[in-house]
Amino acid sequence: MKFILNKELGKLARWLRILGFDVVYYKSENLGTLIIEALREDRIIVTRSKIKFGNLEKNTVIVNSQDIKEQLKELIKNLNLTIDKEKMFTRCVLCNRILERVDKMSIKEKIPEYVFVTQDDFMICPECNKVYWQGSHWGNIKRTIAELGVY
Numbered sequence: 846m847k848f849i850l851n852k853e854l855g856k857l858a859r860w861l862r863i864l865g866f867d868v869v870y871y872k873s874e875n876l877g878t879l880i881i882e883a884l885r886e887d888r889i890i891v892t893r894s895k896i897k898f899g900n901l902e903k904n905t906v907i908v909n910s911q912d913i914k915e916q917l918k919e920l921i922k923n924l925n926l927t928i929d930k931e932k933m934f935t936r937c938v939l940c941n942r943i944l945e946r947v948d949k950m951s952i953k954e955k956i957p958e959y960v961f962v963t964q965d966d967f968m969i970c971p972e973c974n975k976v977y978w979q980g981s982h983w984g985n986i987k988r989t990i991a992e993l994g995v996y
């Protein structure tokens with residue numbers, strides 16, 4: 846399932862990417878283009894505004910909460926989403942690209958020394974070159990996801 850989120854849902858976009866979903870974060874005000882992109886790429890539109898999307902309503906989910914955890918819950922419930930643990934942490938939160946495994950020697954300059962010493966598995970985004978690892982940050986995310994009770 847692929848999504849397109851409009852601009853007031855940036856945080857939710859990042860979270861959905863962490864969970865492994867293909868998410869376009871749409872920052873423009875032009876809803877016409879948003880709809881075209883959604884149709885062309887077969888994406889579910891997620892929005893906070895109660896805008897009529899014509900006959901697209903069945904492809905649109907409105908989240909009501911302001912709270913990120915509640916937004917995730919709403920979406921999961923609404924679409925009966927299943928979270929695939931294998932897909933979690935496989936996508937860049939910034940640009941939606943699938944991460945690639947990278948040898949730690951080749952990214953030594955990009956990471957703090959304690960991380961280099963304590964971690965062995967690294968992923969890199971081929972688009973923005975952001976480096977990811979299973980550090981405490983991902984640990985916190987896992988806890989939050991566990992709290993949602995979605996798997």
Ligand SMILES: [Zn+2]
Pocket residue numbers: 937938939940941942970971972973974975
């Ligand atoms: Zn990236």
